[in-house]
Every structure is written in C-alpha cells, then in structure tokens.
Amino acid sequence: DTGVSQNPRHKITKRGQNVTFRCDPISEHNRLYWYRQTLGQGPEFLTYFQNEAQLEKSRLLSDRFSAERPKGSFSTLEIQRTEQGDSAMYLCASEVRAGANVLTFGAGSRLTVL
C-alpha cells in the first residue's frame, strides 16, 4: 500500500459508456496528479491539482475527460462516451507540497473499453 488509494482497480465498460475513477491521496499531500499509461509507454501527464484548484491540463485531456478535487482531498476523473482508445491504466500521484518534487503513485485504475 503506497498510501495513495485508487478505485476501482479494474473497470471494463462498453464503448460509449461513462466511467469515473477515484483517487484518495496521502492526507497531508496538497498536490495531486493524474497520469495515463498505455502498454509499452511511460506514464503521460494528464492534469494536476493544488488543493482544489486544477492548475494545468494536458492536451491529451479531451473534452470528454473531466477531473475534480472538490474539497482538496480526494479527486475524481470522469471519462464520458468512452472510446476504445481510452483503454489504459490511469495513475494518480500525490506530492507532499509544491516543490517537494517527489511523487507517490497509487496502484492505478485499469480501464478496458470493449
């Protein structure tokens, strides 16, 4: 257990359905990141929050993707109208404070879109 909890661990869905992933970071960490990892690739940055504020979004994050961190604690990543190309491992990471520069990753949520 890394201290960063992600749910669900696995999600299989049909194309066109909506899915939501949840990340609970380490409690005292105020920065939270979402990454996506596909087979044979390294993790790719999607977005990050400092407390409840979403401060940057990657161009990878199309308008079907939305992320929230409503109270600066847990975060959700929703994918609407899923496509087969969305199949990937979605990783959450947290950082103890801005500038600490060390991310702690969760185990990830694997999405399979049929």
Next chain:
Amino acid sequence: AQSVSQHNHHVILSEAASLELGCNYSYGGTVNLFWYVQYPGQHLQLLLKYFSGDPLVKGIKGFEAEFIKSKFSFNLRKPSVQWSDTAEYFCAVNYGGATNKLIFGTGTLLAVQP
C-alpha cells in the same frame, strides 16, 4: 520539445551481471532527474533522484545513477543484478516550471535470469 529517451526497451541479463540503462533528456537547462521502478503487479516506486550536488546518486537496493550534464544523460547502474531486480524501469525528468510534472521515458523492461 521536452522529451526523455530510453534506448533500451528490453534487457535480459543473468544474475550477477552488471546493469546500465541509458536515459537522455532533451533540455539544456536546470532539470530534476528520477528513476522509477515498477515490479510485476506493483505500483511505480521511486528508485533514486537527482536535484543538485554530487552527480553520482545512490538509491535503494544498490542502484546508482550518474548525471552527466554535457551529455544530457542520467544512466542507471547496478554492479550485480539479482533475479528480484526483474522489473520495468522508467527514467523521468522534471523540466521545471510551476507544475513539477514529470516527463517519463518509455521504460526498459529488465528480465534477470537465475
């Protein structure tokens, strides 16, 4: 563009062999450098990091890495690998800026044969 290159995609070694995995980055300014490891079925874990100072950094489990600024490289080494080192290794770079996001390489899959 900011990028990270790992030239060895798949490495197979026998136990006790020496290991060196290459990592090159594209930017010439101040960077923070990392190696992460992902053991089979586990989450990404930090192996070692370089921020400043001595360019030879030591990490967990006998790993070390050397930052060579003139070559934009941060190669990972271990003098004698063990079967338990079988894992995927990712080099990552923080190019600075407000986000502290990491840019990851594509990873090197290391298989150590007993």
